[in-house]
Amino acid sequence: MFLDNCLDEVAEAGLVSFRCRSEAAQDGNMGEAFVSHSRSQSGTNFQNSFHFPFHFPKQGRKRMPPTADSIHAANADVLDAQDAHATLLNHTLSYIKSTCLKCVVELRIPDAIHHHGIPVTIPDLISSLSIPEAKSRRLRIMMRLLSLEGIFKSHVTLSGEEAFDLTPVSRLLTTVMPHRPSSSPIVVMLLDHHYLDPCQQLSRWFHRPDVAITPFEMTYGKPFWNLKEVQPEFDDLFNNGMASDSAAFMDILKHIGGEVFQGIGTLVDVGGGTGKAAAALVKAFPGMKCTVLDLPHVVNKAEKMDGIQFVGGDMFADIPPADVALLKWILHDWSDEECIKILQCCKEAIPPKENGGKVIIVDIVVGVGINTQTTLETQLLFDLLMMMQYGGKERDVDEWHKLFMAAGLSNYKITPSIGLRSIIEVYP
Template sequence: MGSFLEEFGAKELWQAHDRIFNHAMSYIRSMCLKCAIELGIADIIHSHGKPITLSQLETELRIPPARSACFRRLMRLLVHLEYFSQISESENEKTLFGLTAMSALIMKEKVEGLSPLFLLIMDQALLSPWQSVGRWLKGDEARTPFGVAHGKDIFDVTKQNPELNSLLQAGMASDARLVVQVLTRECGDVFQGLRSLVDVGGGTGTMAMAIAEAYPQLKCTVFDLPHVVAPLVGNSKVEVVGGDMFESIPPADAVLLKWVLHDWSDAECVRILQRCKEAIPSKEEGGKVVIVEMVLNVDDSPPELAETQLLFDLHMMANTSGKQRSEAEWGKLFKSAGFSDYTLKPFAELTFRH
């Protein structure tokens, strides 16, 4: 057998060399994003009210002169990744840095900002399992890679680690603030005619409170593990209940599951869905379950979106017993749990009834 050079040619091999280098160092993109969030670069530019010079940005961030050249190198990559825009003013030879749609989503002061979620994804606790995934795949360990790395599953660890639990709840709440705006605007019909709704795995209550405000006729319940809901205070529109969704779910006209089922195996999802079915009225009486989840569709998605779906699926594999699912896989779960039909909406939202 000849050499790789003879088989593929010098040009193709060198291109492969460059691509692999890019893949091997892709973690630097994530860490630079984390750095930008922690520094609050987007917030500084937003507070300035207009594009800002690098020296002004360094002054606001209190970057010492000895780190100025390094900060410029960081900004160069962040601009390349489109987290910030760069504008050159030839008349005064100034370079200005502005915001983009991506930087808007990492601003701490914006309601729609997702910085807590991204900081959760990039936290050491969720990154460390990847150091042993190769060994895990070859073994017979029943635990997830997260469980191997930490000795317990992610929900047991967060129960005992207030700092990680706060990071998890803040991350889920930040995502919920954006999701609920789109959900109520684009899929608001799913709430029509309902008198009560229970948000299972509702965390800080962000979703339930926003839905209760948008639909005054709805009595909402935040339902999560007791240690999660312990700090919450209910009101006349939103009740707070602690419990275990695998055992029972408070009764309501509708159950909401946002980013819950992708954390669990198929068998565990069936159990959760069966508890949901028990909690709601029959199909004829308008009972429904509303699910906000990704629907895996790699073949028909643009390359970047397809890659995001695949990455998200492996993120779940490393840290939970769950996964991202295709429409066929979702349909199989619903049928196994005893539901007869479902409706798929563009906003990755599913509703189905008895």
């Protein structure tokens, strides 16, 4: 009734007008009203209309004169509904932001801006990228959208033209900076159809009684790791994505978490792929010797590097001996039971704590080290991704604690120092 009264009053004040869908909706009945709302802001008129269930007054009911509060309340309701609708559509269309991000990576727009040296205009950009001039407006809209998201930065030149420059985010996507590893491969990996299509199965997955079958397996008929083995292109996409992340991450880690690796004689990188993390460690700590353990078909593709030995094997069965076992973005791929097996194999591979033995885990600890809403949201997005693709999960402090105790490890230390991820040192 509150909204009924408000709209009665503001209609008389001329701020809104309404009409019913049918005569049956009048005279005290519930009907569907069409409301038109006008407001002026900075000299500009805005017209908006929508419909909603509305209680019409009975004939002969005395109308009270409108008050400023009731007019304001009705006006606020209309504006709130408009904002809510815009927010809903923004979330619904957010996939376009991700696909535009993939597009600029594939077009190598960050490299083009870097080579240009100064903020680049759209005519200069389409010329350097050999894009048809007829598509310049569409490219401008895409660049404006990504500028609003902080991927690029929009400028107005002295001649009045719009130009675009790199930001710290888009600098991560350049492939031509010799001392900065590119994150482009992991962006392309995460936006591949093998990652997007399983999302369409999420509602069906929630209705299934079994937990073991992932949305990925529902989509492709095989678990993630099995499909990767029989699709070489997908396998390369994954390995290249993880290698780029390892190189970029270790470049940061050696500056802000290097003390964790100081004094280590030998290290085994469990699930270390093609050895990018190990290569960064050997370069940063010349006295360290590294072994990279991964599946045979993965290590067979790795380039030979000084100070690094590649071993094809199974981390669930046997891990080569070393002073320290490194698990970088490994355990979040697996269930608790599988993680316990991996940790127990690591425990068997390293010496006692007093002799320097430890397991170094680089992974997300949900809720730890959070300093922005974006960081927490990204941690939760990864949690859902792990479930959909691999049947794994991101873990909070309590879940990590239970895992370590179940594996027979003694104690641990968490250092929240690397954005989304933390360093966890676990001792036998």
